[in-house]
Amino acid sequence: MPLVSEFYGIRIYLYWDDHSPPHFHADYGEARILVEIENASVMKGVFPFAQLKLVLAWCELHRAELLADWEAAASHGDITRIDPLR
Numbered sequence: 001m002p003l004v005s006e007f008y009g010i011r012i013y014l015y016w017d018d019h020s021p022p023h024f025h026a027d028y029g030e031a032r033i034l035v036e037i038e039n040a041s042v043m044k045g046v047f048p049f050a051q052l053k054l055v056l057a058w059c060e061l062h063r064a065e066l067l068a069d070w071e072a073a074a075s076h077g078d079i080t081r082i083d084p085l086r
Helices: 049-061 063-074
Strands: 003-007 010-013 023-028 031-036 041-045
Touching: 003 049, 010 049, 023 049, 023 063, 031 049, 049 063
Parallel strands: none
Antiparallel strands: 003 010, 010 023, 023 031, 031 041
16 A cells, blocks of 8 residues: 655555545544545545545645556556645
């Protein structure tokens, strides 16, 4: 499970050959969520509100990069790190 980005204590991961729809995994402490990339919406899990807003904003800003990494993960290709929020 490659680490795609990390910011403000939040870690973003993609899994190799994961199920559709395209999504990523995020964790913050013990909290975990799955976020659908296309809609920047939570598919599963719960996050503190402030960190959730950061993750969804980051998703909106990096949607094209996330989708490219999703395709790479599906074919076991190289996943590129994505810039964190600053």
